[in-house]
Amino acid sequence: MTRKSRRTLHLGAFLITPGYHVASWRHPHAHAAGGLDFGHYRDLVRTAERGLFDLVFLSDGLGIRIPFDSHDELSRQGRIIQFEPLTLLSALAVHTERIGLVATASTTYHEPFHLARNFASLDHLSAGRSGWNVVTSVTDAEAQNFNRDRQPSHAQRYHRAREFMDVVTGLWDSWEDDAFLHDKAAGRFFDPEKMHVLGHRGEHFQVRGPLNVARPPQGYPVIVQAGSSPDGRDFAAQWAEVIFTAAQDLSQAQEFYRGIKKQLADHGREPDEAKVMPGIFPVVGRTRAEAEDKYAALQELVDPVVGLGLLRLLLGGADISNLPVDSPLPELPRTEGSISRQQLVYDKARREGLTIRELYQSVSGGRGHRIVIGTAESIADELEDWFLNEGADGFNIMPPVLPDGLCDFVGQVIPELQRRGLFRTEYKGRTLRENLGLGRPAWGAAARTRQD
Template identity: 80%
Template sequence: MEAERRLLHLGAFLVAPGYHVASWRHPHAHADGGTDFAHYRDLVRTAERGLFDLVFLSDGLGIRTPYRDEEELSRWGRIVQFEPLTLLSALAVTTERIGLAATASTSYIEPFHLARKFASLDHLSGGRAAWNVVTSVTDAEARNFSRDTQLDHAARYHRAREFMRVVTGLWDSWEDDAFLYDKESGRFFDPAKLHILDHRGEHFAVRGPLNITRPPQGHPVVIQAGASPDGQDFAAEWAEVVFTAHQDLAQAQAFYRGIRARVAAHGRDPDQVRVMPGIFPVIGRTRAEAEDKYAALQELVDPVVGLGLLTLLLGDVDISGCPLDGPLPELPLTEGSVSRQQLVYQKARSEGLTIRQLYRSVAGGRGHRIVIGTPEQVADELEEWFRHEGADGFNVMPPVLPDGLDDFVDLVVPELRRRGLVRSEYQGSTLREHLGLPRPAARPRS
């Protein structure tokens, strides 16, 4: 039976017009989809029809796109979108089984607020909530929260670790059967099953308890995407799903084995962590058709946007004065996403790319693996990574929406199913059940 064999996990990374930086300019794209609930509802239902484990919403606390003036900003798409927890709460009542993952930062919200919001989403969805933990990486976000610059890399992760201790402690405020609702005796809950956190640390002082019952999943599933040494160590300590970016199988295998070793070093079971690299699939009924689709998207990349995207991936380092047809110069690492900066540098050096070639090469996957081909060819690559310790599944990043997700669900999923790699029906109702993850037990009272 399916429940007894290892299946490939699938997430749908939903950026309203599509993941390609120029997707909003495509004739089939829903350019204003970021604030169109019906658009998201239809996308999530498509992913649920494809029996995906979850949908994944990225987020930033402000416009993170680098721009010098309003004219430059006007060339970018995807600068407006719903707040993800609000959106997923609405989507919870239009879907039945698929997991609902939202990004939220530990740098610019209090842990009590976050714990309550995700516990509420877990209740509203019947146990399908997941939190993608980020520390935020741009000064643009910091300026919306009374700071000129973000905290440095080490400080962000130090705060995040304490944040996690508070949030998970709050999720354990009540035991599963703490509430009696006994009208006759007048007892609303059993006081022996209440756990007061009373946390006092360097960054937070939080007494608790959380003013909502324990989430259906015990804890919503925790996702983390950091690939720097700090990020990997954080993931090894806390994450249940690790979202990552790799260009080839050898890189993926090294990360996969390394993160499992780190998980074990933290005293956790590596088999209770799912590694899901991002994949950017361009699908055609023939290889030539797929290549034509990709080429058409690449032609839509505005040079201003392409250079801005590269600037963002390099940690907001200004390269506007560098010759576009020359090599990427040696640049210092910044306080942005260290792992993504290193990945882009490595790509530029290993492939001998000019700045212009580099920004065009990252316009689609932005460091994630780009797979161009027929459904069989795309399935071949996913199967190879899955069977050879490169991944437990994939976060699928459709180039243009809705077409790219439709293509994957209608063409690639049936091929994966034919190979016995994905489910033919949902076996459980919660995201933890989809992912094969255990439900955390409430912590005993101290």
């Protein structure tokens, strides 16, 4: 496929160290202690910026989310310690120039004023490159760090999240863009007519305001969201400007893509106001055989205890400890965890006729995201197919092992995408919004939309 596209795709780099594969920390090239090594992150982000990625993305949880029954079981995991992402991205902002900096933060256990201030500060520090991946926390382990025994229900989490967004965007509009005069002669620091006190009183929050940070350079940091349940999709259609999702094949990707674009219209938004970016787990080789060998080597490192722990997490914490691993996955009680991810795992098990052992081996790499194994050309073929056929506006790239997986993609796949006219050869804008082709919200835009 070498057709030229009138539009170009967008790319995010999912930087979870030491890699997205559950056994990545055991790989001989992996930096097992990379989660607390700033220099490691700095090099990764610079590599992604050299590859002209739109953004880097840091996931996060408010605690150790992997279910475990013993300290020995937990000790086998390789991804339990990492920096707090907003702190890390603030440091990385001064080592980069163009790439977007996106961090996960939960509406379930944070307060709106704190997050509004934090993300506005990151937007100023980075000169307009911040993004917020909005999540509702999904594990009881996180709830137990915040005065609860169990997480709130799925419906309660999204109800709180909607009000949370009303408050945060209202706080970002505390000041009009030209509110600050700094007029020393007249003794006026700001124009009092351009300060707006929010005065919010709702079911979950009471927030007076104003925010003690000026309006962000982007108006609002870019809003990212990854929910695929009915509540998640509706939330994304109302608020999200980048939507991360998971799909196993083009037909699944098209169903989500077409559906969410229609839901955007239901909320009075244009289709291009949100970029759909499915996750892709690429294993790149100079030949197909080399790529398959790379993947097989990682799969051989999967500890059965770790594989079962991951599967339990993806099933929302459902107890599978007493189930025979060489039997099919039975129907289990659904939990209040991620509804869409639970369904995706069940669908995969049924569609492919997998035993529990085969299922945890299968999800150890992509965890429900599409695994693409091959040469730069064959991987570019698949990305092009999804992009040109209403499956994606771009992709969230999940390197199996870091730094090798990111370097392979930047060194081999990016040039192939550029050769086909599918990806930029230079950054066109200075801000994340500009590079994603998203408009800057005018002051008060969110409030006017709610009133309409």
